[in-house]
Structures are given as C-alpha cells and as structure tokens.
Amino acid sequence: MASIATAAGLHDGLKLLFATSDDAALHDIGQELAPAFFIRMAPDSVALFQSLAEQTPEIVVIDLDTIVPDGTDVFAYIESVRAAAPQILCLAISRTPLRNARQRTKKAGGDEFLLAPVDFPELREYLLEAGTRHRERLEANQLRSEIARKSTFCEMIGGSEAMQRVYEILRRVAASNSTVMLRGESGTGKELAARAIVSLSPRRNQPMISVNCAALPETLMESELFGHEKGSFTGAHAVHPGQIELADGGTLFLDEIGSLSLPLQSKLLRVLQERVVQRIGGKSPRKIDFRLIAATNDNLDQMVKRGQFREDLYYRICVIPVFLPPLRERTGDVPLLLDHYLRMYCTAGDLPQKRFSPEALQVLETSNWPGNVRELENLAQRLALMVDGDLIEVQHLPDKVIQENTAKQDEILVPADGLDLDDELARIEVAYLTAALRRAGSKNGAATLLQISKEKMKYLCRKYQINQSG
Structure with missing residues (x-):
C-alpha cells in the first residue's frame, strides 16, 4: 500500500483510496486524480481493508476485476467494504458487463458502478462533485447529531430556553419521592416528562404504571384503579388487582387526573393519605409504596373553585408543579x-x-x-x-x-385596531428618502438611486422637512 501523490495546496482535499493492481492504470491515476485528491493506492484486498481501518479515506474506488479474491461474489465483497467503512463514498469499476450491475451495487451498499475502461478526466470531475456532496452530507449529519445531542433529554427533544428550564426541574425532582404535577396543553409531552423523571429516579428499575383517567367511565375506572375481588359485582369472575396496586414499589402516572369523578377523588385521597388500597369487595386494605406523578391540561385551580375538584386532593398532588410550555x-x-x-x-x-x-x-x-x-x-x-x-x-x-x-x-x-394609511405611507417614504440620502450623500445622488426626478426629490425633502445640501 502506497501513496503515489497528494493534492498540492488543497488543505481540505478529499481523501481517495484507489484499489487496483492494474499497473496500466497508474499513469492515468497519477496524472488525472493525484493533483485533485489526497490519494493512496491499495494493490490487493488485504491492503484495501487495512487502509480502510487505518487511513479513514472519504472515497474508495475498487477495481473489482483485480482486487476481489477469486471465488468471491463481487456484490458480497462490496457489502463487506460497506460494513468496514459505513460512511465512505464507494465506487466499483469492472470490465465485465455484469447484469443489473448498477442496481445490485447500490443494493449491496455501493454508491455507483462504472464499466471500464473509464475516462479519467470525467472520473475526476465526478469524484470531486460526488465527494464534495458526500462530505457536506456527513458534516451536516454530524452537526445535526451534535445539535440533537445537546437538545435532547430522556427522549424529550428541544433546545429552547423554555425546555432547558423544564429539564433542570425534572433533574431536580427525579431523585426525590415527592409527588409531581405536570401541567400543560394537550400534546406538550407530559407522559414523556413523567418517563424522564422515572428514568432518573431511584425507582427506575421498578414498574411504571400509566393510567389515562379520561379513558374509561366511572364504574370501570374504579375497578381499573383499585381492583376488585372475585364475585364483588356482576361480571367479576376473577380477582383483578388494580393499577395502583400494580405500581407498588414503582411509580403511578395518572394522566388527565382532572377527569376523575368526586367519589373517585375521595378514594384516591385516602390511598395517598394512608398508603393503603382496598379492592372493590375486599375485606382488608393492602399496604402499598409508590410515587405519584399526575398530569392534566385542565385548570385545576378553577375546578377547585367550582367544586369540581377536591381542594384537599389538589394540595396533596400539587407538591411540585411542573409546567410544560406549548410549542x-x-x-x-x-x-x-x-x-x-x-x-x-x-x-x-x-x-x-x-x-x-x-x-x-x-x-x-x-x-x-x-x-x-x-x-x-x-x-x-x-x-x-x-x-x-x-x-x-x-x-x-x-x-x-x-x-x-x-x-x-x-x-x-394591518393591526386589529387598524392604521392611518397616509401616515404609514409617509413613514415609508421618509425611511427611503433618508436611506438614499445617507448612501448617496446628496439630493441629486439620492434621486438617481430612487429613480425619481431631481425636482420631485427636492419637493419630498421640503414636504418632510429633510435637510440635505446638493
């Protein structure tokens, strides 16, 4: 493996690896490609893969006829090159008119297939253009990934100042066992925020049970939350532990908590106060240990004032309120x-x-x-x-x-309260006149810039009391 030339003076020149053992091609490679690229040669398959691993070229051109070992499928070989260098621009050349060669090359992970003999000046121009585009794509992807890395938090995406404040609050509350109330409009990511808290909390390896309180009618929601014993009501053919019970040791996430009826609010308040839950039809309560994260897009303060939400439950669940901003x-x-x-x-x-x-x-x-x-x-x-x-x-x-x-x-x-069109047009005229006078330095020069007569320029300056000699 050897370097036959470098792109003189091109500090950002593309790095090209040309794999061939065809000595007849060396002259054209040296004359046409070497001045435009930082170029290295690989005379065999071993040298090709060694260079891919050690030199990190941006482009590889493979002479399939002289590089692929005997008995190896050329398209499988291209796949192996792509696996060794996932981000490289890969071109394959062959003197054999293989069937559907271009499509099969791309399916194998190559970028292009060329039938030899190739026109080296044309190849140079193609490689320069394709290589530059490829580099720009990689740089854009790298930048995008870096921005995404800095702008994500536990699957939440956003680099705005508003979201950075949310991330900081979630980090702070995650380590505690305090109840969190997530507030925000529908679609702002309240469940993602709840999962972020859990993923950073000491209970991360314990169950997180999510319940949408608006998803079921009251009769079914009671059974869903608190569970029931066998035979406790018509249709209760088996014991059913509730979601609160299943959250024991972990986290219970109650979404749309404002949808709970007042009777269910009372039962939930007892669970939170006494840390016990009793199934429907059950004779004894069960001790439980869970962390509660609630969420709502309702105005609970107003619901409390209207008697639609229990005030004592409100203060029990709003220990740490977190507001998720709208998009x-x-x-x-x-x-x-x-x-x-x-x-x-x-x-x-x-x-x-x-x-x-x-x-x-x-x-x-x-x-x-x-x-x-x-x-x-x-x-x-x-x-x-x-x-x-x-x-x-x-x-x-x-x-x-x-x-x-x-x-x-x-x-x-046009603002909602309207505007004075004459005043607005006058303001625009003054702005253009002033800018043209500053740029030209005289009324005659400003008139030329604005494509109006000198007489009109003088008239407008008098009209708006703009002083400028010349």
Whole structure:
C-alpha cells in the first residue's frame, strides 16, 4: 500500500483510496486524480481493508476485476467494504458487463458502478462533485447529531430556553419521592416528562404504571384503579388487582387526573393519605409504596373553585408543579422536532430521506401548533409518506397551515385596531428618502438611486422637512 501523490495546496482535499493492481492504470491515476485528491493506492484486498481501518479515506474506488479474491461474489465483497467503512463514498469499476450491475451495487451498499475502461478526466470531475456532496452530507449529519445531542433529554427533544428550564426541574425532582404535577396543553409531552423523571429516579428499575383517567367511565375506572375481588359485582369472575396496586414499589402516572369523578377523588385521597388500597369487595386494605406523578391540561385551580375538584386532593398532588410550555413558546424547537420525526418516519417506512425547503420551514416555524408536539409529529408522518421527492415545499403543507401563516402576515400589515394609511405611507417614504440620502450623500445622488426626478426629490425633502445640501 502506497501513496503515489497528494493534492498540492488543497488543505481540505478529499481523501481517495484507489484499489487496483492494474499497473496500466497508474499513469492515468497519477496524472488525472493525484493533483485533485489526497490519494493512496491499495494493490490487493488485504491492503484495501487495512487502509480502510487505518487511513479513514472519504472515497474508495475498487477495481473489482483485480482486487476481489477469486471465488468471491463481487456484490458480497462490496457489502463487506460497506460494513468496514459505513460512511465512505464507494465506487466499483469492472470490465465485465455484469447484469443489473448498477442496481445490485447500490443494493449491496455501493454508491455507483462504472464499466471500464473509464475516462479519467470525467472520473475526476465526478469524484470531486460526488465527494464534495458526500462530505457536506456527513458534516451536516454530524452537526445535526451534535445539535440533537445537546437538545435532547430522556427522549424529550428541544433546545429552547423554555425546555432547558423544564429539564433542570425534572433533574431536580427525579431523585426525590415527592409527588409531581405536570401541567400543560394537550400534546406538550407530559407522559414523556413523567418517563424522564422515572428514568432518573431511584425507582427506575421498578414498574411504571400509566393510567389515562379520561379513558374509561366511572364504574370501570374504579375497578381499573383499585381492583376488585372475585364475585364483588356482576361480571367479576376473577380477582383483578388494580393499577395502583400494580405500581407498588414503582411509580403511578395518572394522566388527565382532572377527569376523575368526586367519589373517585375521595378514594384516591385516602390511598395517598394512608398508603393503603382496598379492592372493590375486599375485606382488608393492602399496604402499598409508590410515587405519584399526575398530569392534566385542565385548570385545576378553577375546578377547585367550582367544586369540581377536591381542594384537599389538589394540595396533596400539587407538591411540585411542573409546567410544560406549548410549542408556540419554544423558540427554535420546531426545526429540531420536524427533522427528528421526518427522519424517523422516513426510516421506519424505508423511504428516501426528505428535508424542508427554507420557505416551508419558515411557514411551519410561525404556526400556532394548537395540538403542540403531537400535531407536529402527525404532520411529519403524513409528509414523509405523501410527498414525492426529497424536498418538502410550501405547496405540500396543509391548507390550514398556509392560511394561518397568510393571516398572520395580514395581521402584521394591518393591526386589529387598524392604521392611518397616509401616515404609514409617509413613514415609508421618509425611511427611503433618508436611506438614499445617507448612501448617496446628496439630493441629486439620492434621486438617481430612487429613480425619481431631481425636482420631485427636492419637493419630498421640503414636504418632510429633510435637510440635505446638493
């Protein structure tokens, strides 16, 4: 294995590994490729894999006819190269017109197949262009990963100041056994926050039982929460431990706790006060030990005032309140979330990776997102499946989102309480006149910049009392 030349003066030159034992190709490689790349040669398969491991090239060109060992399937060999260097740009060359060679090469993990003999000047231009794009993609992915690493917390995604404050609170409360109340609009990630607390808590290896208090009617919810004994009511054919009992030793997460009826609130209060639970039809209570995390998008303070939520239970569960901000208040998080979910659903559906155009991203960043992160995730999933090509543009977005953006722009131009059009136009004229005068240094020069006559320029300066000689 040897280096025959380097790209003179190119400090950021692409690193190319050319694997061939064809001496006839050395002249063209040295003349056409060496001036443009940091190039190394691998004369056999052993040298190829050694260089992949030690030199970390960005591009590898493999002469399949001279490098692949006898009896080895060439496409299986390409797979092995890809496995050894997952991020390299891999090109295969052969003098043999293999059937469906290009498709099979790509299926094996290669990036391109070329039929020899190749035109080396054309190969140089192709490698420079493809290699530069490949490097830019890798750098973008690395940057994206670094941003994602700094902007994630136990599966929660967001690097905004609002979310950083939430992460800090969750870290602080995780180590304790105190009851936590998660508050926020629907779709803000309250269950993810609950799981984050559990994953950092001493109870991380114990069960976490999640119950949606709004999912069942009162009669079924009582049995679901507290359990029942066999024969305690019609249809109770077997003993059924409740979710509270199953959370013994671990964590109980009660989502939408504001949906519990007042009788069930009373029973829950007793469990929290006495740390015992009694099944329906049971004769004796059972001691339990669990941590409670509750969540709601209701205004419990108002519910207490209206008599819809017990005040004593309210103070029992609101030991440590944590507010999860709506997506519209999380500056800078929308692009992170869109990128995450778009890549996730493209990968899950075995679809080509997609990206948003700057214009589409700008529209989405200014959206209100009433459904918060859940709405954003659903949109990303829909776009991953429905958009052809790799670029999502404004026309691909739902009409509701586009109309909302247009309405926002209209509100900026014309406030709800209206405006004085003459004053607004005068303000704009003054701004242009002042800027042109500063730039040109004289009225005549400003008139030329604004493409108006000198007489009109002088008139406007008198009208708005702008003093400038010349």
